[in-house]
Amino acid sequence: MYMDSLELSTYGAGGMFWGAHFAGEFRERRGYDITPWLPFLTRSAPLMASSTVYHHEPLEAQRATVEKVRFDYVRTLTDLYIENMMRPFAEFLHENGMTLRSEISYGLPFELTRPGPEVDGIETESLEFASQIDAYRLLAGPAHLFGKQYSSETGATTRNHMLDHRFYDQIIATQLAAGITKTVLHGWASPAGGEGVTEWPGHEGMWNMFSERFDTRQPAAEFYPLWNDAIGRCQYLLRQGHPRIDVGILHTDHFTDNASGMFFVDADGNRVPDEDAYGRDWMRNRQNHWWQDLGMQDAGWTYEFFDGSLLLRDEVTLGGDRAAPVVQPDGPGYQALLVFQSGLDADVAKLLVEWASRGTKIVLVNGTSELKSLMLGTSTKHDLAASQTPGLDGRDAELAATIEELLKQPSVTTVDDASLTVDALRDLGVTGRAEFVEPNENVLSHLREDGDLLHLYLYSFLYETGEPTTVEVSLPGVGAAHRIDAWSGSVAPYGAARVSGDRTILTVSLAPGETALFTLDRSQGAGSGAPASDSVVTQLDDWSIAVESWDAGEMELITEDRGLGYEAREVRPHTSVTRLAAGTGSLRVWKDIPEVGPEVSGVGEYTTVLDVASVADGARYLLDLGSTSGGLGSVRVGEGPLRGFDTSHPVVEVTDDLVAGSNTVVVRVASSLNNRLLARGYYDDLPDVFSHHLAGPELMQQTFVRDYGLVGPVRLIERR
Known part of the structure; x- marks a missing residue:
């Protein structure tokens, strides 16, 4: 069963999601009466939760308290959504021999990642998140933490029938770098439709304002079998073993901006074509949306987001030895955790102290900012990481004491500038698993580990503005390197590999927009080949x-x-x-x-x-x-x-x-x-x-x- 994105609207002046039992549920869960706070919860949301504008704002002296109440309200909505909809719906499907694949939260004021464990597959989409790596990292966390198939509804834009095929290939390439290994092509899949409303080239099943329709109406349909085979080979390889993600970032968001893939305007309010925004703006102009410092990305390190409360679940464990513990060894295997938002749950903070006492590397980063609304040009600033609990639970002092204890642990540090994050992690002993020998601003990577096999995906993502680039990737272990051709399925020894200590370094040259697949077989000795040389015949x-x-x-x-x-x-x-x-x-x-x-x-x-x-x-x-x-x-x-x-x-x-x-x-x-x-x-x-x-x-x-x-x-x- 597939459940699409949540695009519900409320009616009435209050603009709130409400029900006969909500006030009672709120009191039971949060410990206080919501009624006196209702004026500060009424809102307008013309397009998705991220467009929320509250009707009444508090005095500045009351703002911190009101923001906590607002958090408690949406946290309660998320609780009820999980308990009364997602969980029983999944159970019903399982009882009837079906699984649930779902775009779990975005669109409504629900926490983005908390419903992840309740479904069998987590889905995102390119229409609402464009071709932005940070947007796909948002849901990668719960997918990898709980071993869920991470898929995407891919290919919808607002440029019907206009764009070249490369445009869609670049969306898929970006998603693969975030660990998305199932592509569900978007659009009405049949050119046939109702008499009187269907014209050539075919029925517009989701309005003619949205594209694309990957069916026989397209001249490229002749080549779809070759294309599908190539994508399938990429996805097959990147489903083997377990993802190896270097850093997990604690991130709570009830108002995720999921309209960033649809609406593009310049500083003067002029419409920017989708293809220009995708190919030249944001991540392709040195601007990521949520974790905005690019130091880890440029170093070849991988990272993703999840709500900290997910670490409290029984399924999540800490493994490895004290010198190098990892979070969820059979999942992403995070080598370190990063905290940057000002709000942190007090119980999550206690868990971090326990894990830090067992050697987990943790960095608190102050003075950060993250996207709130791309359309409105607003951001959320976090002056001091973990400086308060997000809700009105009276536990701020307890949290402060817990953070003080956390910072005493030798595996924990704090920085006041996000650009110092990589250095701080290195000082704690963290090395990227697919680390670049020198920083590279053109390439994204994704790594899987399957016993002795390491499967590496590389993507030169500046497909409109970049130049050919060469990157050296350092992988843990010594073995024989192979390059996989996704279009033919051939596997060939890769000569541009050398051993450096206990690591293997691959030297890879990529054209703008090009992707590459490699496997390092650590059960074999290092290859003896030399880098290839090309000549024009x-x-x-x-x-x-x-x-x-x-x-x-x-x-x-x-x-x-x-x-x-x-x-x-x-x-x-x-x-x-x-x-x-x-x-x-x-x-x-x-x-x-x-x-x-x-x-x-x-x-x-x-x-x-x-x-x-x-x-x-x-x-x-x-x-x-x-x-x-x-x-x-x-x-x-x-x-x-x-x-x-x-x-x-x-x-x-x-x-x-x-x-x-x-x-x-x-x-x-x-x-x-x-x-x-x-x-x-x-x-x-x-x-x-x-x-x-x-x-x-x-x-x-x-x-x-x-x-x-x-x-x-x-x-x-x-x-x-």
Whole structure:
């Protein structure tokens, strides 16, 4: 059973979630009467909980107390949501042979991570969290702590049919770096729909303001099997063993900003296209939202968030020896915990003292800030970490005494500047498991441990603004290194590895947007290979070019009569495909080819002959396509199979396909439907969801003619 995000609204002037028994539940759980505080709890929330604006604010002298009451109110809502909805719902499903996969909390004023243990799978989504690593770290904590499948509803944006395939690949690549290992493609999966409301290219099952629909209406559908296989191989490898996360960050949030993936404006209030915001802003402009210092990320360390109360559950344990204890050894195996919010539960603080006495490394970080609302440009500041309990429980003095005891432990320290966090952790003896030898601002990593095997995922995430980068990754242990090609499934010894003490260092070069998979087998001795060297065999400049132009075809009427007195009718739009021969010549984008032009979408086919004098024994041969304008596609060399490629770094190994002499090369590359739909006027009356959901004049979607096709340069590379 799948449970989507919580998008409930309240009606009435108070704007509160309430019920006949709520006041009694509150008194029983919190120990005081909520009634006198109701004026400070009434609110407006025009879009999700993160947009909450309280109707009445207290005097400054009363603010601390009122904020505690507000916390107690939403904590009670979370309690009741877990106890009266999530837990019995999951039990009912289990009794009937089903499991529950859920987008557990965001959207309503419930704590984001506390419901995690109640479900079988935790899901996030790209529509509401865009392509931001910090947003996906938010739910990674409960997923990894409790061994839940971490998945994402992926691919929805507000740019219907406009964007190249690379855009969606980069979302998935970002999510893999946070430990998401199940991609659920978003969108209505059938082009057929109701008669009278369905037009080409297909039924818009979730309004035409939202995309994307990964079905046969897309020119890229021809290549989806290759793409799905590649994603599946990544996800399979990254499900093996256990995640190895370096640092767990205690983080409580009842008002998570889950609208950060939908609404983009610049400083002047102008609409920023999704593709620009995803590719150039926030994490790709040195700005993370929740833990905002980038020192750990640049060092190759991994971290994620969870509510501190989850550590109190019986399922969570401390393991390892005193010199290097880890939290949840069979889960994320945190080597250290970090506390930065001003509020900390008194019972959680007591647990931290106990764990610190057993050697757990803990850092308290003062003077931090985290995102409150991206739309409103607001943040929450934390001057002093763990300086008060979050609720009105009268335990502030007790917490202060507990923190004083905590700071006496030799495995605990505090810093007043978040930029000192990595140094503080190093001083406590923490080393990143997949640590970069030198800081790197371009690369994210994720590590899994399966006995003697370490599986490493790397992602060069500055796909719009970055340059090629080389990173050295230091892994614990000595063994044989292998690189896995997600597109072919091949596993090859990796020569750019060396031993340094008791660690293995991989030297990896990545293009912007490129991902890479490695396995270090510590049951074997270190490999004896050398780093590979590349040389260009030839460049392919002359191509026979044809484009299969897609446009509206006939409507197929589908009827069904079950003898119930009515006939069901729907239509399925078909696509008319016209092959446009563009002659022979150099590679260019379609809009610059006279026989094709700016109004065409579809699939381009490029054919040439590759002459090779000889094929060297022991060498590997790679066909580097240069650029496909972000389009998904395939390559066939000679009699070899169809091979897919990474849309950011389209390089295909053709060693097994190449023969001495002449080799026919066929490259096929798909486009989006943007240019055809733009020419048809599809976007003229298509509202922009940004203006649709906010007050003000309704604006239409804005797009332009996109670059399509293989543009190269295409080169054959010999690697030795």
